[in-house]
Amino acid sequence: MSEAALVWRQYRLERxxxxxxxxxxxxxxxxxxxxxxxxxxxxSGEQENLDVIVPGIAGMSVVSTTFVxxxxxxxxxxxxxxxxRLRGTPLPSGAYVSAVALHAITNTAxxxxxxTLAGRVxxxxxxxxxxxxxxxxxxxxxxxxxxxxxxxxxVIPNLDSAPAYTNAVFLPLVVLSGVFYDAGDAPTxxxxxxxxxPLTHLIDGLSGAMVTGRGLGDNLSHLxxxxxxxxxxxxxxxxxxxxxxRRD
Amino acid sequence: MSDPPAILVRDLHKSYGxxxxxxxxxxxxxxxxxxxxxGPNGAGKTTTVEILEGYRSRTGGxxxxxxxxxxxxxxxxxxxxxxxxxxSGMYRHLSVREAxxxxxxxxxxxxxxxEVIGLVGLQDxxxxxxxxxxxxxxxxxxxxxxxxGDPELVFLDEPTTGFDPEARRxxxxxxxxxxxxxxxxxLTTHYLDEAQAxxxxxxxxxxxxxxxxxxxxxxxxxxASRYRVAxxxxxxxxxxxxxxxxxxxxxxxxxxxxxxxxxxxDLSVTRPSLEEVYLELTAEQEQEADRV
Numbered sequence: 001m002s003e004a005a006l007v008w009r010q011y012r013l014e015r016x017x018x019x020x021x022x023x024x025x026x027x028x029x030x031x032x033x034x035x036x037x038x039x040x041x042x043x044s045g046e047q048e049n050l051d052v053i054v055p056g057i058a059g060m061s062v063v064s065t066t067f068v069x070x071x072x073x074x075x076x077x078x079x080x081x082x083x084x085r086l087r088g089t090p091l092p093s094g095a096y097v098s099a100v101a102l103h104a105i106t107n108t109a110x111x112x113x114x115x116t117l118a119g120r121v122x123x124x125x126x127x128x129x130x131x132x133x134x135x136x137x138x139x140x141x142x143x144x145x146x147x148x149x150x151x152x153x154x155v156i157p158n159l160d161s162a163p164a165y166t167n168a169v170f171l172p173l174v175v176l177s178g179v180f181y182d183a184g185d186a187p188t189x190x191x192x193x194x195x196x197x198p199l200t201h202l203i204d205g206l207s208g209a210m211v212t213g214r215g216l217g218d219n220l221s222h223l224x225x226x227x228x229x230x231x232x233x234x235x236x237x238x239x240x241x242x243x244x245x246r247r248d
Numbered sequence: 249m250s251d252p253p254a255i256l257v258r259d260l261h262k263s264y265g266x267x268x269x270x271x272x273x274x275x276x277x278x279x280x281x282x283x284x285x286x287g288p289n290g291a292g293k294t295t296t297v298e299i300l301e302g303y304r305s306r307t308g309g310x311x312x313x314x315x316x317x318x319x320x321x322x323x324x325x326x327x328x329x330x331x332x333x334x335x336s337g338m339y340r341h342l343s344v345r346e347a348x349x350x351x352x353x354x355x356x357x358x359x360x361x362x363e364v365i366g367l368v369g370l371q372d373x374x375x376x377x378x379x380x381x382x383x384x385x386x387x388x389x390x391x392x393x394x395x396x397g398d399p400e401l402v403f404l405d406e407p408t409t410g411f412d413p414e415a416r417r418x419x420x421x422x423x424x425x426x427x428x429x430x431x432x433x434x435l436t437t438h439y440l441d442e443a444q445a446x447x448x449x450x451x452x453x454x455x456x457x458x459x460x461x462x463x464x465x466x467x468x469x470x471x472a473s474r475y476r477v478a479x480x481x482x483x484x485x486x487x488x489x490x491x492x493x494x495x496x497x498x499x500x501x502x503x504x505x506x507x508x509x510x511x512x513x514d515l516s517v518t519r520p521s522l523e524e525v526y527l528e529l530t531a532e533q534e535q536e537a538d539r540v
Contacts, residue, residue, distance in 0.1 A: 001353055009353055013342075020341035080337030088301060088331040090323050090397070091354045244303070 070149035147233030355397030
């Protein structure tokens, strides 16, 4: 079987298993939509705030479908010994990683689409101003947060502690990066932290693409920050990747 | 010229940090042979096997598996080898059939999926999700996943640990069936009866070294080359004596019995069992270690 066919087969298996595990599906899809519904209700009628929350939740969706999902899954696969078992088969590592990445990208695409639709239908935000810009930012965001999620998995010692580690990063990240408010309105010290974080810049880019119409050319600095984090993430993800559970 | 061995190991060393887990192991496994590494826990069996499987690097020595160096994990080698690890998880949300079929597609010339499921005795559980399998059934799935690629060489790391007697018998007959198909099998075990029942040859491993190698019935001929002669005297008392020269002892016993006109009941001459050799060898080692 060709490498492409192996990627496709493994990808289809990942999709099938994903839908058979309702809790994973919940974490990926329902949580951001619940947040969108809650904050949409809070800001009901305030279009200015709604225009902040929709790209914010879209950015959060990218993080939850890549960073959170991969950190949890890599730890689970590693600690259960599934990665070690796969490593003993002829399946090339590259084909496996590609399939898992495609799986995460699919979830991200579905999620961002759902958030965009919900924003349009429920909260009167417009259709995306610049679809290309949206795709570019989501794509770079996926690489960035997927690789950071895999890198975080290296730090997580066992399955039981995976949710704690992941949320300890995820929750402060979404708050600081201005998912729920305009990061520009935050106190200076919080703002200073937020400008260093990739999610802030992803949300700024998504805001340009989805709401303000600020084009790709004007958002290159945001793209550069995410790309920088992505480069660091890829290096960290590849270094120290372990196919086996830790030995005590 | 004889075929090159399926596995060749020369002066294999492996250290973790400062600890030497494997300290100079040599052995060959011929094609079609069932070879066992027998030893207590922590002897270095799994380390050795995982080096051969390509999971671990070695610190020193030469290793060849089907003509490849496993350290580079060449795909051409992985296509010809089946691995049953000591413990490994499986995707919980797949059925047995889906899992075996998915694994089959990774190999160039897989076996028939249903046939393999039947071979390991999971035909009644083919549609069961793997998370619902019992421990023994999970172990059979491990075997099915290792066999579906139709490997020439199968590694079995403690394949029956934790099995009940019936499941062990079933696993043994599967291993014998593999051997009958001409597969080469390297298994590790700490059960003597398992080594005796399955292996053409056994290496007794302890503290990272091989203490003896040979057929289970012949192992220790050099190391513990004693015969045990037992008999019952006319009062029904049981006697036993160990000797290197059973012929002379038997002659002595039988002529004495004939001369006195008394029967020599329950006369037997036995070689030491694998278990006795194993205990003797591992005990000797301990005494040596104590002296140091």
